[in-house]
Amino acid sequence: MTAMTPGSNLPLNTVRVTVDVAAPVRLDVSGLLLAADGKVRSDADFIFFNQPAGPGVSYRSGGGTTPDSITVDTAALPPGIERIVITASPDAAGQSFQGIEPTATVRDAVGGSVIATFTPPQLGTETALVVVEVYQRGGVWKVRAVGQGYANGLAGIATDFGVSVEDEPAPAPVAAPAAPPVPPAPPAPPVHPVSPWLGGQTPAAPPAPAPAPAAQAPAPGAGKINLDKGRVNLQKNQTVSLVKGGRPLLSQVKMGLGWEPAFGGRDIDLDASVIAYGPQRNHIDSCYFGKLSILGGSVKHSGDNLTGEGAGDDEVIVVDLGRLPADTTGLVFTVNSFSGQKFSEVAKAYCRLIDAASGEELVRFDLTGAEPQTGVMMAKLIKQFSGEWEMTAIGEFVKSRTVRGMVKPAAQAL
Incomplete structure (x- = not known):
């Protein structure tokens, strides 16, 4: 046993x-x-x-x-x-x-x-x-x-897992004696109903409005969208399901992270990393400039950029979603300033998810705010039990100059 x-x-x-x-x-x-x-x-x-x-x-x-x-x-x-x-x-x-x-x-x-x-x-x-x-x-x-x-x-x-959870329709009101028939009550507004076999739980609140236009994620609370309508621009705390054409994305993807020094500022050395977690938010491993490959090569780092200069992504982390070990269910992407420079000295920080095979940009998150801290959690990928992955923009700042100091706050962000 x-x-x-x-x-x-x-x-x-x-x-x-x-x-x-x-x-x-x-x-x-x-x-x-x-x-x-x-x-x-x-x-x-x-x-x-x-x-x-x-x-x-x-x-x-x-x-x-x-x-x-x-x-x-x-x-x-x-x-x-x-x-x-x-x-x-x-x-x-x-x-x-x-x-x-x-x-x-x-x-x-x-x-x-x-x-x-x-x-x-x-x-x-x-x-x-x-x-x-x-x-x-x-x-x-x-x-x-x-x-x-x-x-x-x-x-x-x-x-x-795709089970239809439907409530029984409410009976129409009964007409009072000797009075004209009472018309049936109009249908109740749609809810997330719960079937009687699920213990009679109270239905949830009505569903939120439909998602925003294709290039934008829905407003907070409006649910998730997928990749069917092209690239998705996320805002903080918004989520996109990595599903296209009804199929989960399980191939190689690249998480590109980029930044520039603030106007008139000096070169800035930031370090992009990804931290892998298990089902109980347990830390499995971290991939960063000092450890360029983890999890049997299913996660790889492009190497350190010392200045932040130049167009395009400053550092890239490649993730083979289909090859990740089964017990890896969460990935948190972070950026740190080992030199101690604050993110208030950084401009145009972003992360973007790219299809490694086609080079197509799938999801983008631009960091719009800045705090005088030395670390930031940019985004997370979470594996659902349906097999699909979801990406959520985080944008939370942390006092930490190294990825080691990000492990605990990143676990709490899962």
Whole structure:
């Protein structure tokens, strides 16, 4: 038996596995069958207490006395299904996982022998979790410890993986006796509805307005856009999904970072870096001028620019999204002034994401403000459990002259 840690994986030596998820409180456990795009094909691929069986996946209730479980028969899965994620949420409405960390036990469904266990660490306000996943890689079925939390319950997980979450329509008001019929009430404004099988959670607020024009990211709170309409210009705290034509971008990209000395100022030596993190915001490695290649060469740095002079990007970091290790789920791009010069002495600082194959600029973020600090977090790339990556502009200043001092604040920014 193996005690797994977040991001770790094991090959499965059996075609049928059962995953029990136990906690000090009763949990609702479910499984989702995902295709190559990281989405369910239809709502029939969501297996839970009200829909306990699907092709190759089944749900068993523990009745409150034993753990709920999901069984996966990899030999019976439909063609095109590459991943099954097992989720859990407390049965009590609104309860978080604070202090009630669950444990997943993976065992051979035929013989009953335990293959591995996993307890997600450092849980807090999460009300739902992707606990583990059973997935296929190179023709081999494996199990991976995940432990990704959601603050909006099973509804958040369901919608993230493409399940239609719809409310039942409200009944029309009943006419009073001996009075003319009361016309049906007009439809309620659209909400992010929650299906009755998700525990009757209160629907979220109405969706925000549609995204802004193609070349701009939507205003804060208006949701994310993708790359279908061409280059996206981000403002601080805005996010773009790195999806084009319905497919996640999983090829080589370049993050170009540039800056100029402020008008009349002296040459300025800034250092661009990228910090890699795991699912629990754990620091994996940092790529900078002193360490030009990390993560098996899937992240590479162009080298140090000592002056900031010249047109174009001053330093470039190349990331092969498709080759990143599975436990690398977050990248934060930073710029520091080792010499101690402040960003108030810098002009035209920016970062831009480029398709390495075509040279096309995909996303750009221009830093419009400046503070008398020696470090800045420019942007972050976050891997979603649907398989896609999202880029968010950060633009937060930090008192740090080196990438080492950026590790903790960058983790907090994830």
